[in-house]
Amino acid sequence: MIAAILSLSAIYVMLAVGFVIVYRTSHVLNFAHGDVFMVSGYLGFALITTISLPPYWALPVSLAGGAISGLLIYAVLMAPMAGHSIFAAVLVTIALGMAIRGLALVGFKGQVTYPGRILSIEDAPYTIVPGVTLTTIEILIVLSAIVVMVALTLFFRYSPWGIRMRAASQDPRLAAYRGINIHAVFAGAWVIASAVAMYAGTLYSFSKQLSPSLSDVALRGLAVALVGGMDSMKGVVPAAIAVAAIELLVQRYGSPQMAEAIPFLIVLLVLLIRPWGLFGTKEMIDRI
Amino acid sequence: MSSMLGKFTLSAGAAALAWSAIVGSTALAADSYVVGLSGDFSGPAAGTYKPLAEGVRIYVEHLNAAGGIKGKKIQLISRDSRSDPNQVTADLNYLDSQKILINVFASPSGTLGAYAQASAKLDMPTLYTNACYPPSAPPKPARNFFCPGINTLTDSYTSVDLIFRLYKGAGPMKLAFVTTDIPGARGAAEKIMKPYAEQKGAQVIDVAVMPVASSDATPIARSFVERGVDAVISYTISSHMLAGADALAKLNWKGVYLMTSSLPGAAAQMEQLKTPNIYGWDQFSLLSENKPVHRKIVDAAQKHGFDFPVIDARWGWRNGMVLAAALEACGWPCDREKLVTAMNKLKVDGTDMIDLQGSPVIWTETVHTSPEKAIRVYHWDDQKKAMSMAMDWYTVQEREWR
Incomplete structure (x- = not known):
């Protein structure tokens, strides 16, 4: 159970940071995030098998591909929404998600496949400590989540770009008056979010299977972000662990149907008590 | 004038094409x-x-x-x-x-x-x-x-009969099921296969139900390994049958995993997994x-x-x-x-x-x-590096639905 919680919460961390970064910077709830996660697995697998690259090359390629797609999404769809209501921007992300899902179904036929097996990726079990056994790729998932969190924390705290993004998230107008390129900052948020989502999607598909239902997995990342606080990076990890643990315990000892709903029931409960999430900022809640 | 003529010609041409399509399809249908x-x-x-x-x-x-x-x-x-x-x-x-x-x-x-x-x-x-x-x-x-x-009641009894034929361990079989939260699959596992397996002497450890939208059977697999399960039957949608098999294989589980490989998606994916202890019972012969x-x-x-x-x-x-x-x-x-x-x-x-x-x-x-149906059992053969027969045509009698 501990191993399962570790592995699942690591994926939730990588998904939730994408939601948090975009929301924190631009106040947009990105409903296409899950579909980016899903389609990255298909794209990565298609690329690796077409060009015959060693399998683990899919990971840096997916990072780069995610960054480029985040930039394109911002430049083509989100930048023109500047000055319009947040609600309109959110609608755009919903439409984008549906479009990605539809194209993935048409292009890849909704087939379920096992990239890890087809690419002969070694995924052997290792006992980390007694009672905790993780496979190779699960270890990579956990390590990746740790690296992503540490890197992003340091980035936002110490790097010039990170400081600009924080400034823009607090007061975009003031930040613009001070010479910060707001579009560049917002684009940066989308780049980071998409890059991490695509990387996580590729890694997840190596570990489990590739199927259209991966979008639903990613939606639980939104639940984690809401529980932790949509503007809180430090809320992501505790929220991910809590949601993963409760979900798996309910699935194992309670009802599997409930397990699917658990992340969202937790969201409802937390938001009833603290609408800004466990670690979020009270003033940051916008009405959509 | 000439552009009007051109437009008329275009319209007439389009109408003629449409008419011939309609007439053509009607002719085909007739x-x-x-x-x-x-x-x-x-x-x-x-x-x-x-x-x-x-x-x-x-x-x-x-x-x-x-x-x-x-x-x-x-x-x-x-x-x-x-x-x-x-x-x-x-x-x-x-x-x-x-x-x-x-x-x-x-x-x-x-x-x-x-x-x-x-x-x-x-x-x-x-x-x-x-x-x-x-x-x-x-x-x-x-x-x-x-x-x-054949009906799913017969499929269910067949699955249990087959796992007893495939299981070669000593002592009572510790059996578990992987199924999905849909009426046919879950009902078959809980109401037919589980009681029948217990009647035949198996110790049923768990009927693990995967949520429909889930693709991750790792928690289920871990729980099976922890509890010493040595045989699993999975009779549900292809993606879940294979998810259970894959998750167990990754944990180096060496028990007998039986699924049905007739459904589209199942046989091709079994070939991807390349794991000899995953068996698929199948209504059809192999294209090879x-x-x-x-x-x-x-x-x-x-x-x-x-x-x-x-x-x-x-x-x-x-x-x-x-x-x-x-x-x-x-x-x-x-x-x-x-x-x-x-x-x-x-x-x-x-x-x-x-x-x-x-x-x-x-x-x-x-x-x-x-009234009866021949089935075969396949699995991955490590030596032949291909899917091969584990059991040749085996006839099952259709049962009345209850």
Whole structure:
């Protein structure tokens, strides 16, 4: 159970940071995030098998591909929404998600496949400590989540770009008056979010299977972000662990149907008590 | 003036093309067997049911290319029901308005209830292409509802019987099930397989139910390994059967994992997993046996654009053969009543059918599935580096639905 919680919460961390970064910077709830996660697995697998690259090359390629797609999404769809209501921007992300899902179904036929097996990726079990056994790729998932969190924390705290993004998230107008390129900052948020989502999607598909239902997995990342606080990076990890643990315990000892709903029931409960999430900022809640 | 003439010419040309298309299609319909093909071509179950429908389509196109049934072609009218019971009913109403003779329905058990109601109202003959349930199952099938397989009750008992044959361990088998939260699969595991396995002496450790939208069976696999499970039966949608197998294989579990590999998506994925202790019981022979029927399937898949692993075409192809046999028995001209009468005494036992599925399809007034069915068991052979037979044709008797 501990191993399962570790592995699942690591994926939730990588998904939730994408939601948090975009929301924190631009106040947009990105409903296409899950579909980016899903389609990255298909794209990565298609690329690796077409060009015959060693399998683990899919990971840096997916990072780069995610960054480029985040930039394109911002430049083509989100930048023109500047000055319009947040609600309109959110609608755009919903439409984008549906479009990605539809194209993935048409292009890849909704087939379920096992990239890890087809690419002969070694995924052997290792006992980390007694009672905790993780496979190779699960270890990579956990390590990746740790690296992503540490890197992003340091980035936002110490790097010039990170400081600009924080400034823009607090007061975009003031930040613009001070010479910060707001579009560049917002684009940066989308780049980071998409890059991490695509990387996580590729890694997840190596570990489990590739199927259209991966979008639903990613939606639980939104639940984690809401529980932790949509503007809180430090809320992501505790929220991910809590949601993963409760979900798996309910699935194992309670009802599997409930397990699917658990992340969202937790969201409802937390938001009833603290609408800004466990670690979020009270003033940051916008009405959509 | 010349631009007006040009516009007129364009419009007239377009109208002529449209008219010829209408006349052409009417002409085709007038001289063809018009058949409906509805099912889950998109949505969560499409991975299993679209290949089923496509298998039927490529069979029909193959048959039409060879001249059809005594010169009469089959015209398929397709509708995508997207796993939505309301859409299923709307589709059937539309197909009925198109005066189809019979509908081939490729959809999971979740929408079968809505379909059966609608087809009864319309008195629509149906060829159900899935594991069989009422209203096709014996002892009292609906007169116009047919399914060329065996019912899931029989599948369930067969799965348990087979795991006992495959399990070679000492002592009572510690058995578990991997299933999905859908009525047919979950009911089969909890209400049929579990009690039957216990009656035969197995110690049932768990019936693990995966949420429908989930693709991760790792927590279930870990729990099985922790609790010493040494045999697993999985009888559900392909993605979940394989998810359970993959998760257990990754933990180096060496027990016996039995699933059904007939459903599209299952056999091809078993080949991807390359794990010898995953066994698939299957209604069909392997394409690698290279008999004439296998070569026809491979050719047709290539010629007529089958976008899935070719092995997934077997089930739909079998149903296409049965459809063609039924229409041939109906003769020309054919109507629904004549067709149903013909199907109530249909026997499809040609070489192709036997080579493909090991046993004939025999329908009578009281049996609209099959009185018995040959099955095989396959697994990955590490030495041959290919799927191979673990058990040759083994006949199971159809059971009455209860």
